[in-house]
Amino acid sequence: MEKRKANLAVLVSGSGSNLAALIDAVNTGIITEGMISLVVSNKKDAYALQRAENAGIPCLSAKRSDFATDEEFDKHLLSSLKAHRIDLVLLAGYMRILTKPLLEAYNERILNIHPSLLPEFGGIGMYGMKVHEEVIRTGITVSGCTVHIVNEHVDQGPILAQASVSVFPDDTPDSLAARILKEEHRLYPATVEKFLTGFRI
Ligand code: GRF
Secondary structure: OOOOEEEEEEEEEOOOHHHHHHHHHHHHOOOEEEEEEEEEEOOOOOOOHHHHHOOOOEEEOOOOOOOOOHHHHHHHHHHHHHHOOOOOOEOOOOOOOOOHHHHOOOOOOOOEEEEEEOOOOOOOOOOOOOHHHHHHOOOOEEEEEEEOOOOOOOOOEEEEEEEEEEEEOOOOOHHHHHHHHHHHHHHHHHHHHHHHHOOOO
């Protein structure tokens, strides 16, 4: 029997350049074992939603403030993931910490990309430009990005892949972020494909 493609959901909050890289990877055959079946945003105005719409991918946006608790919010997302028969969840600039209902339902089936070489510069409060500001402040000469499995400890799940870049003396957080983002766009799709190869649906 032919193996069916895994249904992927991408969770976003912002620009969605990683989402765009994942969409491209499906279209160009870098990702062959999965298809993006749903994009979920917790921000109605996230540009990522526009990208998903342009690509004809079903989208859902939901506001945390419309729910009583973080868990209720995640239960709502979970019901949509289930309705779309999602097999693997990809966090791509998703700015919320996941709670039990999602973590338990998708145990070892949620991946994230983080813009540093974890375990360095990770954890609660270490996101977006804050990561790059801190890297530059400490004066280290190498940074990068990490794809990891998501568990209940923020940025501490098993590491699947990393890519490194140089940090130059004249770097700003913006210039460093751009250099790392380029690597993210290559690393995330390649790692997803590798992960799916050994994936049991
Ligand atoms: C990326 O740097 C990613 O590593 C981090 O959030 C950023 C998202 O960027 N988790 P984008 O929305 O994919 O452009």
